[in-house]
Each structure stands twice: as C-alpha cells, then as structure tokens.
C-alpha cells in the first residue's frame with residue numbers, strides 16, 4: 001500500500017483537523033510540510049503531523065518555489081485565497097484537497113475546474129457532508145428507488161445563533177466582500193447535497209434573504225461597542241463575549257492557538273483587543289442572517305432551501321411518488337430516528353438509526369480523510385465523490401442564489417454559467 005504524502009497551505013483550523021486525522025492513519029498518510037505566516041500555527045501543524053522532519057514555510061509562495069514536496073496539497077487558506085495557491089500547486093504537480101468554497105468568484109471556480117482537467121490533476125473539494133453516515137444513507141435510499149420518483153425536496157440549515165455571531169457577525173465570514181456570500185461560504189454544502197441527491201441539472205432558481213437582526217437597530221440601549229467595555233446587558237445578552245470563557249469556550253479553539261493552555265486573564269485581554277468581543281449589533285457585518293432559495297431542476301423536480309441563524313442543525317424532507325423521507329436534527333429530536341421513510345400506499349414507516357461519529361460535521365471530517373486515500377488512488381479522477389468537476393454545479397447554484405437574492409430576479413443557470421465562463 002503506497003503511503004500518500006500530504007502538505008498544507010494554510011495551517012489554520014481546517015488544515016489542523018485534516019492533518020490530525022491523517023496522522024492517525026500512518027499506514028495511509030504522511031504529512032510532510034506546511035505553510036503559514038503564523039509560527040504558532042505551524043508549530044501546531046508540526047506537532048499534529050507527528051513527523052520530526054516536517055518542513056515549515058512562512059507562506060504559500062515560499063513553499064511553492066520548492067520542488068514538489070508531496071503527492072497532495074491541502075488548500076486550507078481563507079475563501080479569498082484559494083484560487084492562486086491551488087492553481088500554482090496544480091501546476092507544480094500536486095493533486096489537491098481543496099477547502100470549500102472552491103474560489104471566491106464563480107469565474108475562478110470555473111477556471112480551476114478547467115485547469116485541473118488541462119493539467120490532469122485530481123482535486124477533491126471538502127464537501128464533508130457527502131462523507132457523513134447521514135447523507136450517505138439518504139443518498140443510498142434515494143438511489144435505491146424506495147421513494148419512487150423524486151418530485152420535491154425541502155432542506156433547512158439552522159446555523160445557530162452563537163455560530164452565526166461567531167463566524168458571520170464578528171468573524172471571518174462576516175464581511176462578504178472579504179470572503180464569500182453566506183449562501184456560498186456556508187450553504188454551498190447544502191447546494192451540493194441537494195444537487196447530489198437530485199442528480200440532475202438545476203435549471204432556474206430564485207432567492208430572498210436579508211441581514212435583519214444583527215444590526216445597530218437591534219442594539220439594546222446603552223450597549224457599548226465591545227462587550228468588554230462594561231455592557232449593562234452582559235448578564236442577559238446571549239452574545240456576551242465573556243461567554244467565550246464559559247458556556248461557549250469550545251469556540252475559542254477555532255480562533256485562539258492553544259486555548260486550553262491560556263489563562264482567563266490572557267483570554268480576556270485577547271478578546272478585548274480583537275474582533276470577537278465586538279457587540280453583535282455594532283459590527284461591520286454584511287452576511288445575511290436568513291435566506292431562502294427555490295429551485296427548479298431538469299424534468300420539473302423542485303427544491304427549497306432555508307438557511308437561518310435562528311435554528312440548529314440540518315433537516316431534510318424528500319417527497320417521492322412512492323414514499324416520503326424525513327431526516328435530520330428535528331427528526332432525531334422528535335422521533336428518535338435519524339431518518340424515517342413513510343410509504344404512501346401502506347403508511348408503513350422504516351426507521352434508520354445511524355452511527356454518530358463525534359468528529360466534526362457529523363463524521364464528515366473523518367469520512368473525508370478516510371475517503372481521500374481511496375479517492376485519490378482511484379483509476380479515474382472523474383469518479384471522485386466530490387471532485388471539482390461535480391462541485392462546480394453546486395457552486396453555480398450558490399453564486400446564482402446570491403445574484404437572485406440581490407437582484408430579486410429568477411436566474412437561468414445555463415445563462416449564468418455562460419456569463420461567468422470566459423473560455
């Protein structure tokens with residue numbers, strides 16, 4: 001069995017997860033190198049790799065001036081810095097594990113797919129939901145024909161109020177011009193799952209959504225710019241930044257190097273100086289806090305998707321001519337089953353209970369790294385479960401949804417794709 005060697009550009013949260021998971025499978029992977037301007041993050045990557053010969057570089061550019069160091073390059077930088085390093089790494093000879101979204105603009109997404117084909121590189125996009133036991137089972141049920149012909153699908157993603165505040169109000173994806181729009185940054189996963197399950201082209205879509213709640217108009221009286229400036233509402237506000245020290249401590253792991261080793265005073269001082277103590281009603285955020293997308297697919301099947309800050313977890317309903325499928329967080333909470341399939345003719349119910357992997361994204365993170373080996377050592381790159389080629393379609397849907405939301409117009413996806421495809 002050939003060991004697959006990995007290197008990473010960007011050694012932040014996502015790459016650290018992948019490096020850690022890969023290093024636990026030494027029969028399959030060896031982590032060779034990482035690049036990041038933050039020395040503390042490089043140190044964490046080195047430690048997680050378990051490789052005493054791990055090579056460190058201070059930037060993508062520095063690493064990419066070297067001869068090819070590994071089989072696979074992880075692109076784990078922020079949304080606005082995927083295209084350049086991914087293209088350069090492919091030109092150097094690397095296959096790629098590419099964080100989603102593929103790139104910051106649709107034209108770049110389409111170009112990366114073309115370049116991967118031109119160069120003959122395998123590019124696996126980190127659509128981790130495709131690798132979860134839950135969506136793997138839903139896909140298996142749909143493909144088995146148990147539901148009959150699929151007519152309609154409704155999916156919901158409840159981001160969660162604290163998660164919204166952390167990532168899309170105070171955090172890295174709050175200002176869409178600096179990252180990507182919410183429907184791309186967060187919900188390209190959901191667009192991908194919908195496209196994967198329906199397995200036919202999306203023809204048209206429309207979308208509505210706004211930033212309504214996390215705005216200055218909703219600030220309670222006297223709330224200062226920062227929670228750490230002595231807010232009179234600290235005891236009752238669910239977004240008080242000092243909750244990073246108690247109830248929401250686990251969120252520090254995404255943004256603070258080695259939070260477990262830090263003292264309360266160190267974290268307080270760090271919070272007071274950085275973005276994560278800003279009052280959620282006094283930020284520069286532009287990301288929407290709710291959005292709906294309605295879609296029409298080839299053959300007439302329809303789907304709707306709702307993203308909301310004010311819900312928790314993902315839910316899905318699929319309406320087929322023979323049966324209805326209901327699954328996800330609400331189904332589990334209210335029925336005790338992950339998935340229920342109810343047959344129209346008899347009313348019989350089949351309940352599915354799945355393994356619950358405690359790793360990130362409902363087991364998707366470990367599922368992805370388990371699959372990376374088989375996916376990248378397969379004969380043909382066209383068979384990859386989340387190749388850049390299959391992922392382009394759902395990125396087109398996500399970028400089109402943002403255009404539809406902004407314009408209030410229905411978007412024809414063929415025209416939209418052609419309008420962003422230079423070649």
Ligand SMILES: NC(=O)c1ccc[n+]([C@@H]2O[C@H](COP(=O)([O-])OP(=O)(O)OC[C@H]3O[C@@H](n4cnc5c(N)ncnc54)[C@H](O)[C@@H]3O)[C@@H](O)[C@H]2O)c1
Pocket residue numbers: 009010011012013014015035036037038041058059060061076077078079080081099100101126127128172185254361
């Ligand atoms: N697949 C998923 O479910 C999922 C979940 C969360 C985030 N993401 C995506 O993963 C990507 C990374 O997110 P994250 O939370 O790990 O971000 P992060 O900010 O924790 O990590 C990014 C790292 O890139 C480094 N960096 C910046 N400039 C660099 C350069 N020139 N060369 C090398 N490194 C450089 C930064 O110092 C940082 O450590 C984003 O695109 C994000 O949208 C995907």
